[in-house]
Amino acid sequence: MTFVILWAFEPKPSSKPEFATAYGPSGPWADLFRASTDFLGRELLKDREAPGRYLAVNRWRSQAAYQAFQDQLGREYAKLDLACERLTSKRSVPRLLRIPGLNQWNASGSPRRRA
Numbered sequence: 001m002t003f004v005i006l007w008a009f010e011p012k013p014s015s016k017p018e019f020a021t022a023y024g025p026s027g028p029w030a031d032l033f034r035a036s037t038d039f040l041g042r043e044l045l046k047d048r049e050a051p052g053r054y055l056a057v058n059r060w061r062s063q064a065a066y067q068a069f070q071d072q073l074g075r076e077y078a079k080l081d082l083a084c085e086r087l088t089s090k091r092s093v094p095r096l097l098r099i100p101g102l103n104q105w106n107a108s109g110s111p112r113r114r115a
Contacts, residue, residue, distance in 0.1 A: 001100045002040065003063040007056040008047070008092035015087040020044065022084050023056050032080060033058065035073055038065030063098065 011019035021027050024044045033039040040059035047053040060066040070077065 001062065001098050003060040003066055004097040004099055005058040005060070005066070006095040006097065007058075009054045009056065009088050010052055010090040011054065011087055012089050013052075019054070019084075019087040022087060023054070028080055029056075029084075032073065032076055033069070036060075036065065036069040038062070038069065063096070 009019070009023065023029055025042050030042045033042060038061040040061060042059070043057045045055045045057065047055055060069070
């Protein structure tokens with residue numbers, strides 16, 4: 001069962017390009033998450049219902065896999081979080097979801113090929 005963490009952010013208007021780079025699927029957050037083979041991917045979406053708000057969707061193989069990542073790289077996560085804090089005016093408490101059937105997708109967002 002795939003474990004999904006959903007964040008909502010409102011970047012500062014002057015920081016939107018830098019925010020999109022930092023939080024996008026090729027930015028430093030995704031790079032950090034890719035240190036784990038259990039990271040399945042990240043998307044950054046503009047919220048259609050709330051202009052100026054973005055949703056970051058992080059997919060992990062399981063909640064235990066995400067916790068193992070935090071145990072191993074929690075300090076690096078905290079440093080990056082502190083460095084990126086200046087880019088946003090608001091962020092939500094993350095929503096944690098367990099979704100069956102999503103683990104067939106890999107970190108690039110493409111379907112996994114079966115052997």
